[in-house]
Amino acid sequence: MTEQPRPPAPPAGEPSVQGLFVAFEGGDGAGKSTQARLLGEWLTAEGRTVQLTREPGGTDLGQHIRDLVLHGEDVAPRAEALLFAADRAHHVESLIRPALQRGEVVITDRYLDSSAAYQGAGRDLGADEIRDLSLWAVGGLVPDLTILIDLPSVVGRQRRGGVHDRLESIEGDFHERVRQHFLDLAQRDPGRYLVVDGELAPEAIQQQVRERVRAVLGVSA
Template structure:
């Protein structure tokens, strides 16, 4: 499999969408064909799952009510399975085919969000979450993961839309999630680059561009894309 697989991670409000778009435009200017996508919701199945995950059970019937009491009733293990199902379809339908064509794939969230939000925020074990997602994806990991890091209290203040289930889970949940992201990055330093998202948009982009240039030249290493030992914890 060829191509280039990049993921962006971080708590809500850190500016992932902005940097995904900047990287897309830059890679295209360098002659790459680029696919941008996201989790959850990168496929038709994923969009249906996304509505349920973020807005509750009525959303699955086409009625989106972010204040619906049913939104809190998704059990942690069921939530993890829904995220894994979305990811399995996402990899099979979008990511692996694009990589096989030699294209660059940039995703807004991937495996590490499940590890941080479900294992860190929801207090399931990292080993359980990782094994589930690695099985669902056939062991596919990004070549590079950019973790945009910021105090959740500051990033949350940037949000301009109504809170979804994950965004409204409380300060302690968001702090645990951030700590889990940082622990993941420390455990896989070759794959991750941690960037201070409290900087200006231009400063964040400058760090990403410098690293992606070095990665494309082969001056720095990326992660191991297809991991065979899928039962390891992060």
Template structure:
């Protein structure tokens, strides 16, 4: 290609384009470089699709973590099942949508495991009481983050990964993005450090799709009748949580689906299933 580029440039020669009072002049070299760039981009995209050897890790996660020097730490072992997590602030409808999605998958003939964090296992139920019961009182932010990571590690080990290896669909109401948002941003720890702890705890098991049900924090909190430890935090805390969820989604659109939680329940469900159908076609 490089050998014939001068011939192509010479054949094109100099061209002038007039748009009203604006006159643009381009030579063959400029056109040749533009064409070469387009071809290189197409070849790069096709090569990535054929050579992607990091199942469970999106392209944007690769890029972001490469800049952080953490690329090797996020390789996820391949599993046969589909792993979907629901995230978002309080009162956003995660439980409702996760149950609707379970029914949809079962109507499609799939075996589905529906779980939640914390509390998806017997150990998790005990940790959930400690973490969310108002009687627990204050917990240091780092202790809280580690307790959530402990619950998550056991959840993955005893329930999520075995189900995925069987080829089941796993749906969880919250996963490690909640720790990044609540403990990382809400508690003003380092979101990157919290993320690193949770990658280790889960052996870098990333969801196939993370659905973030987004709405202003005050709307969700107004729906809660009896607030737990986290729900009782200040509006500033919950605003930081919301912004961190949105930031996570913005840097990795391949893995996240952000939906306005104020939409009608059935409309949200249809958006979710449409995205899942799209993902399933690529698997």
């Protein structure tokens, strides 16, 4: 059987169809959900139509997948990667791409970098292979801006207290491998990433986020 070539990664920073596509990435407990919400509130106040979503769980199907992979019985690592890719494919087709084509702003709490970091680097399934799988699933759609909130894994665990889903509860150096892979991704493509210190106050993080979003939109403060 002839091996099919891998799909090429889209150019760094290539704009989405019409709207603005922003992804928040980072380890568990970094504050992604809070920052995504704050950014959405600000852009809404600025007159933008905003879709605030998450992965997994941004659609009804995604919520079922979220319950299965994060709160259900153990799932084999390769099956886990495929389930996340399935969620992402449906998420993009049914929510993200239509919103962008309407000229809206889409803000997602996690996107394909999370699969490359968690299943690729953390699970040691091959980060490039997992990224290629996700790129195929989404038809090559990458965010205009990815905001990485960087936080030592031990701090994230302290913030979460005793509440951990199936991935959060993994011991050992899993979460440090995840963190390092996020940083490696940002270093390779600085034009499309903003790396923010997750130990800063939420207001300080949001200020940096808004400044970068203004720059992407080409508007002044």
